[in-house]
Amino acid sequence: MAYGRLENKVAIVTGGASGFGRGIATKFAREGAKVIIADLSGEAAETIAKELGCQYSVADVTKREHWNDLLKLAVEQFGGLDIIVNNAGATYKNKPTMEVTDNDFDLVMNVNVKSIYLSTSVLVPYFLDNKRPGVFINIASTAGIRPRPGLTWYNASKAAVSNATKTMAVEYGPQKIRFNAVCPVVGSTGMTHLFLGKPDTEENRAGFVSTVPLGRGCTPVDVGNACCYLASDEAEFITGVNLEVDGGRCV
Ligand SMILES: NC(=O)c1ccc[n+]([C@@H]2O[C@H](COP(=O)([O-])OP(=O)(O)OC[C@H]3O[C@@H](n4cnc5c(N)ncnc54)[C@H](O)[C@@H]3O)[C@@H](O)[C@H]2O)c1
Known part of the structure; x- marks a missing residue:
């Protein structure tokens, strides 16, 4: 396996302290990217960051201010930013839709959707001002394409991620900012x-x-490999796709 596909790239991976995000951060670091893991869980993030260097x-x-801080960190530590993987996500426990609470709804919409709104709101102006060809990879889900019962608002939040990804791909294509989504099927994570x-x-x-x-289910390695391709220059003509990493589940 050739390494170095992300040499000289700077990447933020949200939720990189666990599950798929850890797989993405690991693959990116191995391929030469300078990675910033952004996670709520400081202890786990620190351990993995040490392991990956x-x-x-x-x-x-x-939180908008945390996105401002992340951009500042990338610029101060590495001289700029190239790739953002919006991977951090949350769900409530599978249950009948009529039992979903306001807190459940707010959780999935805030962590899964508002995060992408904020990341783009803070980072797209940076790419435009600096004329840099940024790459956004948003981790959606097969749940947004082929939903299962009991997760209505989680599924809907992921459909929103897929749709927003496509809209921004066409809106910012002329400025060479690429937006793609990766849609894993169920894996074994947190x-x-x-x-x-x-x-x-x-x-x-x-x-x-x-x-x-x-x-079989989806693994962090499967998701890391898919994200690596989309983040790399090999995918410079790929934007607006929802790449299903699902062993054929959505066919
Ligand atoms: N596990 C699956 O079967 C599956 C399938 C399809 C899609 N996904 C999606 O994959 C992504 C990664 O999830 P995972 O399965 O690896 O779960 P996980 O629980 O193992 O990891 C999620 C990570 O996100 C972090 N996080 C949660 N809320 C955050 C916040 N507000 N700010 C910063 N970090 C936060 C957590 O601390 C954790 O490290 C999610 O977007 C999830 O919806 C998961």
Whole structure:
């Protein structure tokens, strides 16, 4: 495997302290990117940053001032910014839609959607002012394309991510800012137990995965590889796609 596909690139990976985000940060660091892990969980972020030899910042992606701080960090530490992976996400526990609370709704809309609004609101002007060809990769989900029951507003938040990604791709294409989404199918991460809607047993996890034609769940390595391609110059003509990393689940 050739390394160095992201040499000289500076990347922020939100939610990089766990699950898919950790896989993305690992792949990016291995391919030569200078990575900033931005996560609510400072302890986990610090451990992984040490392991990968990268930077970290304790950040809440739902806060505008934290996005301002992240941009400042990238510019001061690395001289600029090239790639943002909006990976941090949240869900409430799978339940009948009529039992969803206002807090549940606010959680998924804030962490999954408002974060992308804020990241673009802070970072697109930076790319435009500096005439840099920025790359946004937003982690959506197969849930936004082929939803399962019991997660109405999580699913809807991911559909919003996919749609906003396409809209911004066409709006900012002329300025060479690329926007793509990656849509993983269920994997085994910190939030998987919340998706099941049943007791978290091996049998119930296997039932979830049985709907995937390639016969397994998505891994952090799968997501890291997909993001690496979209972030690299190999994908310079790719914008506005929702890349399903799902073993055929959405066919
Ligand atoms: N796990 C799955 O099956 C699955 C499937 C499809 C899509 N996704 C999406 O993948 C992305 C990564 O999730 P994961 O499965 O790796 O889960 P995870 O729980 O393992 O990781 C999520 C990370 O995001 C961080 N985070 C949460 N809220 C934050 C905030 N406000 N600010 C900063 N960081 C915050 C957490 O601290 C954690 O490190 C999410 O967007 C999720 O919706 C997950």
